Amino acid sequence: DSKDYDREVETVCPYCGVGCQISLKVKDDKILYAEGIDGPANENRLCVKGRFGFDYIHHPHRLTKPLIRREDAPAKGLNVEPGNWHEFFREATWDEALDAAANGLAKLRDDDGRRVAGFGSAKCSNEEAYLFQKMIRQGFGHNNVDHCTRLCHASSVAALMENVGSGAVTATFNEIENADVAIAIGCNPIENHPVAATYFKQFTKRGGKLIVMDPRGQGMKRFASHMLQFRAGSDVSMLNAIMNVIVEENLYDQQYIEAFTENWTAMKEHLKGFPPEEMEKICGIPAETLRDVARTFATAKSAMIFWGMGVSQHIHGTDNSRCLIALALMCGQVGRPGSGLHPLRGQNNVQGASDAGLIPMFLPDYQSVTDDGVRSAFTDVWKSGDFSNEKGLTVVEIMDAIHDGQIKGMYILGENPAMSDPDVDHARDALAKLEHLVVQDIFLTETANYADVILPSSAWYEKTGTVTNTNRQVQMGRPAVPSPGDAKEDWWIEVELAKRLGLDWNYTHPKEVFAEMKLNMKSFDNITWDRLETTAVTYPSLSPEDPGQPIVFGDGFPRSEGRARFAPASVIPPAEFPDEEYPFILITGRQLEHWHTGSMTRRASVLDAVEPEANCSLHPRTLRELGVAPGDYIKLSTRRGTVTVMARADRAVAEKNVFLPFAYVEAAANILTNSALDPYGKIPEFKFSAVRVEKA
Numbered sequence: 001d002s003k004d005y006d007r008e009v010e011t012v013c014p015y016c017g018v019g020c021q022i023s024l025k026v027k028d029d030k031i032l033y034a035e036g037i038d039g040p041a042n043e044n045r046l047c048v049k050g051r052f053g054f055d056y057i058h059h060p061h062r063l064t065k066p067l068i069r070r071e072d073a074p075a076k077g078l079n080v081e082p083g084n085w086h087e088f089f090r091e092a093t094w095d096e097a098l099d100a101a102a103n104g105l106a107k108l109r110d111d112d113g114r115r116v117a118g119f120g121s122a123k124c125s126n127e128e129a130y131l132f133q134k135m136i137r138q139g140f141g142h143n144n145v146d147h148c149t150r151l152c153h154a155s156s157v158a159a160l161m162e163n164v165g166s167g168a169v170t171a172t173f174n175e176i177e178n179a180d181v182a183i184a185i186g187c188n189p190i191e192n193h194p195v196a197a198t199y200f201k202q203f204t205k206r207g208g209k210l211i212v213m214d215p216r217g218q219g220m221k222r223f224a225s226h227m228l229q230f231r232a233g234s235d236v237s238m239l240n241a242i243m244n245v246i247v248e249e250n251l252y253d254q255q256y257i258e259a260f261t262e263n264w265t266a267m268k269e270h271l272k273g274f275p276p277e278e279m280e281k282i283c284g285i286p287a288e289t290l291r292d293v294a295r296t297f298a299t300a301k302s303a304m305i306f307w308g309m310g311v312s313q314h315i316h317g318t319d320n321s322r323c324l325i326a327l328a329l330m331c332g333q334v335g336r337p338g339s340g341l342h343p344l345r346g347q348n349n350v351q352g353a354s355d356a357g358l359i360p361m362f363l364p365d366y367q368s369v370t371d372d373g374v375r376s377a378f379t380d381v382w383k384s385g386d387f388s389n390e391k392g393l394t395v396v397e398i399m400d401a402i403h404d405g406q407i408k409g410m411y412i413l414g415e416n417p418a419m420s421d422p423d424v425d426h427a428r429d430a431l432a433k434l435e436h437l438v439v440q441d442i443f444l445t446e447t448a449n450y451a452d453v454i455l456p457s458s459a460w461y462e463k464t465g466t467v468t469n470t471n472r473q474v475q476m477g478r479p480a481v482p483s484p485g486d487a488k489e490d491w492w493i494e495v496e497l498a499k500r501l502g503l504d505w506n507y508t509h510p511k512e513v514f515a516e517m518k519l520n521m522k523s524f525d526n527i528t529w530d531r532l533e534t535t536a537v538t539y540p541s542l543s544p545e546d547p548g549q550p551i552v553f554g555d556g557f558p559r560s561e562g563r564a565r566f567a568p569a570s571v572i573p574p575a576e577f578p579d580e581e582y583p584f585i586l587i588t589g590r591q592l593e594h595w596h597t598g599s600m601t602r603r604a605s606v607l608d609a610v611e612p613e614a615n616c617s618l619h620p621r622t623l624r625e626l627g628v629a630p631g632d633y634i635k636l637s638t639r640r641g642t643v644t645v646m647a648r649a650d651r652a653v654a655e656k657n658v659f660l661p662f663a664y665v666e667a668a669a670n671i672l673t674n675s676a677l678d679p680y681g682k683i684p685e686f687k688f689s690a691v692r693v694e695k696a
């Protein structure tokens with residue numbers, strides 16, 4: 001045997017919502033390499049991030065000791081780096097740091113609990129997400145708790161909750177193997193959900209028709225039967241035109257509509273106002289193409305719709321999702337093999353963190369905080385007094401509330417709002433104003449620049465806990481290596497902090513937390529910690545032996561009378577439009593090698609070597625008109641700020657559009673983005689800002 005490792009550990013990839021199962025080969029407490037194993041979502045496959053993106057956990061920048069801000073430290077917000085952190089912080093024992101963290105938050109709470117807010121993390125386990133929301137609610141008496149779902153699929157969840165009664169996918173992405181038509185809109189799976197993309201490719205190889213809709217002509221275009229490169233921000237006009245054709249040509253499924261839906265008459269009437277010839281002028285897609293797509297989708301035996309943040313990150317993100325839901329419903333494409341609605345989730349555990357109640361309007365399993373019965377079911381289990389029945393503030397609203405003086409303290413676990421929030425200078429100014437900020441993370445993130453106390457936590461590959469992927473599959477994460485120095489698992493830190501806030505928490509292992517979650521989460525019925533030790537389970541699971549239901553809502557929806565609802569949507573323009581001063585359109589997003597704000601992947605040696613520098617992409621003709629050569633530096637300016645970044649030529653980007661990844665601190669995309677919010681999902685419009693482009 002030529003094994004070069006001394007143990008192998010099976011766990012789940014920490015990056016995207018696909019949730020690939022992975023085997024880590026470990027020697028002398030170092031991960032040597034990673035291989036895909038036979039998980040339900042990946043069947044042995046991995047992408048470049050899973051395969052090569054693990055060595056950030058051994059990076060010398062890892063936080064290994066609790067830190068407390070020095071009394072004589074320079075102003076908050078200055079760049080704290082591994083070389084200069086001593087000027088800002090001093091090392092502390094855990095007791096000292098936890099006391100300082102808890103005392104600062106308790107002092108603000110004791111005047112008025114609402115002064116404190118919390119951001120939990122979609123990169124932590126289900127148990128850690130549950131504990132975080134419980135601490136804010138039980139410890140501070142309100143619901144000012146949120147996480148990155150607000151920046152990702154909050155509008156999709158708002159539309160799904162409203163119209164089908166559940167925020168999760170109706171079918172796993174693997175169901176595409178039973179479909180004959182699929183729409184992929186506003187998502188770029190080859191870069192952002194690469195293993196899911198392999199299933200999409202197989203689907204087209206066996207003759208499935210893939211309809212790609214995206215303002216960027218991205219990688220899936222090569223596999224598409226139809227590529228609709230519509231104008232950015234014009235989703236509703238395009239989708240309503242497609243539905244108009246389905247109505248005009250009587251291609252809808254009357255039987256399904258009568259059996260399982262409501263509000264069809266109003267929807268049908270509304271759609272009359274969106275003829276393809278008129279909508280072509282808005283979305284830029286020829287009327288005949290819209291007709292062809294409508295006929296292709298409506299006459300499919302089985303069809304699925306996948307979407308990503310190109311759909312959700314608009315001030316009309318909820319309307320975009322309402323249209324997609326309506327399209328599937330009118331064609332009866334929910335609840336059967338090869339049919340369904342699937343918003344592709346971003347973070348590895350954004351589904352689980354949302355399910356666990358890390359959101360300001362819902363307790364675990366999307367139970368409303370405004371429902372007295374629901375709240376008392378939780379306080380019975382928690383054995384403590386009541387908490388507010390008012391919905392809490394969301395991510396961007398919390399930053400505004402800091403500026404207004406309403407919020408004065410925050411506990412931020414594993415989120416990096418100093419990079420990820422829209423109009424990030426506004427967010428950074430807010431963080432600097434806080435009287436007390438506790439940051440818990442694995443690195444000195446940009447957000448840690450503003451911290452009063454920094455608590456060093458374990459990375460995903462160093463801890464135990466369950467996660468839930470985009471497919472509703474609950475899987476077990478296992479530690480492969482010990483945490484460096486004094487770093488601790490997030491659940492342990494949460495428990496110690498809660499005790500110091502006066503809460504009677506005695507958990508000694510995440511499985512005790514999981515057992516408590518089950519008491520008020522029906523989605524976990526028949527799913528036990530012991531089962532998850534040996535296998536992944538898809539919720540809902542109908543019996544202790546049932547591996548779970550990949551498809552739901554075949555016999556009705558969790559709404560009144562079991563009926564889904566049609567929600568008509570009108571065309572709403574983006575919050576700001578290109579003009580003489582800012583004539584181009586800026587679209588931000590991810591790229592294959594880097595993950596979100598870059599704190600992990602820019603410290604992963606292979607990934608950073610492949611994409612070492614901030615870059616943006618423009619159409620070659622646009623570059624020529626600007627007198628810019630590929631590789632030159634350009635200045636991008638919006639009403640919020642300016643960044644300088646290297647330009648690449650990319651024919652996939654529409655003319656007069658700029659695509660800018662948000663992973664690079666040296667050209668932070670969110671200095672430029674607009675914080676205007678969708679009124680329902682409260683998600684910002686990351687996918688559309690008016691921008692000026694100049695040679696640097």
Ligand code: SF4
Nearest residue numbers: 013015016020047050
């Ligand atoms: Fe990890 Fe997602 Fe890549 Fe799978 S597809 S290896 S979960 S980043």
